[in-house]
Amino acid sequence: MSEMKNFFFDFDSTLADTRNVAVLSTQRAYEAQGLAIPSREAVVSYMGVPIEVSFAKMAKEDLSDQDLEDLYTVFRSQYHVTEQEGITLFDGIATALEQLTQRGANLYVVSSKHSVPLRRNLDQVGLNGTFAAVSGSDTVDHYKPAPDGIWNLVTRFDLDLAESVMIGDAKYDMQMGHNAGVATAAAMWGAADPDSVKAEQPTYLLKTPADLLTI
Known part of the structure; x- marks a missing residue:
């Protein structure tokens, strides 16, 4: 070869x-939106998949397109903060x-x-x-x-x-x-x-x- x-x-x-940054940012975003918080295992299993695909799948609730857009926005701001942690x-x-x-x-x-x-x-x-x-x-x-x-x-x-x-x-x-x-x-x-x-x-x-x- x-x-x-x-x-x-x-x-x-x-x-x-x-991994820790992704898990914490995701969990904090769901919590901030009053949603059921996905487990660490769930978040890790979806690593490598865009949030536009994984977030709806991880949600226990039925989320509208607007709910999801809001969740993405909160996640991105959380990630910006959390990434400083390591x-x-x-x-x-x-x-x-x-x-x-x-x-x-x-x-x-x-x-x-x-x-x-x-x-x-x-x-x-x-x-x-x-x-x-x-x-x-x-x-x-x-x-x-x-x-x-x-x-x-x-x-x-x-x-x-x-x-x-x-x-x-x-x-x-x-x-x-x-x-x-x-x-x-x-x-x-x-x-x-x-x-x-x-x-x-x-x-x-x-x-x-x-x-x-x-x-």
Whole structure:
């Protein structure tokens, strides 16, 4: 297999450990709106899925479109506050990205997050200048596991699918990579449900960020 040149990274639980921030922000938003608070397990199980899809599913109540819009707004403001409490890069990520860059690889982020908080979070963890471009949920017509986020970047930068790999911690990332026609790499250091990720038969199974240098 040829050496990979184009690396598409998920952000949450792949580059950075954001699980506590996501759980707290979600629970606080539901509580602020007087709704039944989803369990930590429920929130974690939907990580990697845009809030536009997951929030209605996690709600015990029937919510109108306006209720949901209000919930998204409260969540985003909560996230802005909560992210100050701790988004951290996984050990070894910064070094691996630096070495990939030195190797001449092209690095991108494809996330279910909106581009604005995504860029803010990248800045916060010191990765602002590391990626050639980001693709957030606001830049696609169809969310993961649809291939839109990857294809947008492939088209924009004229990338070769055969030299491209999607790296993520969730089954949705693996499905997205398969649907886009690129290789897939499971970031097992952040996987909340390792079995569901392995079930997608990723091209590469990575135990630590240093393993990125082997693909």
